[in-house]
Amino acid sequence: MKIAFSQPALPETGVLVVTALAGAKLSQAAEQLDKRMKGGLSRAIKASRFTGGKAQSLSLLVPGGTRLDRVLVLGLGKANEIDSPGLQAAGGRLYSALGRKVKAATVAVDAVEKCKLSAARMAADLAFGARLKSYRFDKYRTKEKTEEKATLGRLVVACSATTRARALYRGLDKVADGVFFTRDLVSEPPNVLYPETLARHARSLTKVGVKVEVLGMAQMKKLGMGALLGVGQGSIREPRLVVMRWDGGAGRGRGRAAAPVAFIGKGVTFDTGGISIKPAANMHDMKWDMGGSAVVIGLMKALAGRKANVNAVGVVGLVENMPGGNAQRPGDIVTSMSGQTIEVLNTDAEGRLVLADALWYCKERFKPKFMIDLATLTGAIIIALGHETAGMFSNNDVLAGRLAAAGQAVREPVWRLPLGEDYDKALKSIIADMRNIGGRAAGSITAAQFLQRFVGKVPWAHLDIAGVTWSDKEAPTAPRGGTGFGVRLLDRLVADHYEGR
């Protein structure tokens, strides 16, 4: 869908979207339209249940007194409660209402009294929400019926502050590109997307100025990444480690460059559980066990796309966890790159093994300002927080606070859970430095404790995104499927705190 911004002039024909506030208070554009309709818009509203609430919309076909085909009235709620996420949701509602019939539409956005957002900001957010909701993954559907296909190809946002709105939207559009890339990767089936091909997708970021290196088996062996390699050894698909760098900040990658911020992702392209094999029911969900890596890749695309003033690195560990004649066994002891040995008591607790080497590598090579890892790490986090909130673990209160605030701001909430020595004890092994499972109790926390053993003193946060990476329900700004949860959150974190000038 193409988005354009234009000066405010109501179109004579086609499809027009206007807004109303709580109490069915019409915007200026809606007032103008109502006049043209000789009060018909007000009458239609009175005849309906529409009250301008922030989850409402009202659709009018061939409104009298005009040559328009359709008018959609979007409720925005109370003026003083309007915020960016609310407007993005309204944009999503706009898309849902029109997206399967209408080819082009104009939405009129006016400044609203008592609203903390400018008209330009409102226009940009509305457009962003519509674009996010327009996402489709239909490359494997060859028999789609016409009425199932998306139609809305062009959305014109009419607003007085056109230049400003366009400038604000430019960055958001790049963030949406990153979110879409993440959703695409998460949606791909596991026969198509495996370590080598996922690495190839990451490599495509060179087009937007990201430096990409792909490490193969031999290099990882040399580095001593026994934990990551152990997970991959049961699969005929060889593992990869991808390193992405966006040098948009101070020093721009030269000798005195400012320390980068670092994002690390779990990229298990399919998780059967290995020899500790999973039950058959819903095992197909494990195609999105590479969700953490997809967020890191999408984030790098977003940062590079909007030319963020930051030095950022992304490191993703890519493996397929399969049973097989050469697969890792429960009881194996592997040596991680850090030198610490791990007794693998359950081959299904594989994400932490992959991250152990990815985190250590990132820390040693880049000496980053902080490390944030993302992983669909535990089923237990779904029991604890469901599908609305990601689990957060951190050794640093400042970083945790900033992440929580960014999550609030973009409505990708994270909730901090505790770490502590007593939890760490659950990882004691009788014959190695640690084992890879705690016990039934506090499964998400003991998994995080495991990761913490590989971050040294670097400020670090771990986001367990197992519950939020995939959604079986529609969301205000996303269809069902891969959500892209994490891209907007981390883009916001960077924008708010780490873009030095």
Ligand code: BES
């Ligand atoms: N990828 C899974 C976690 C997962 C489960 C993600 C469901 C999304 C939905 C992970 O590798 C795993 O299998 N974790 C085990 C850990 C256990 C063996 C200690 C789990 O959560 O059961």
Ligand code: MN
């Ligand atoms: Mn697993």
Ligand code: ZN
């Ligand atoms: Zn897994």
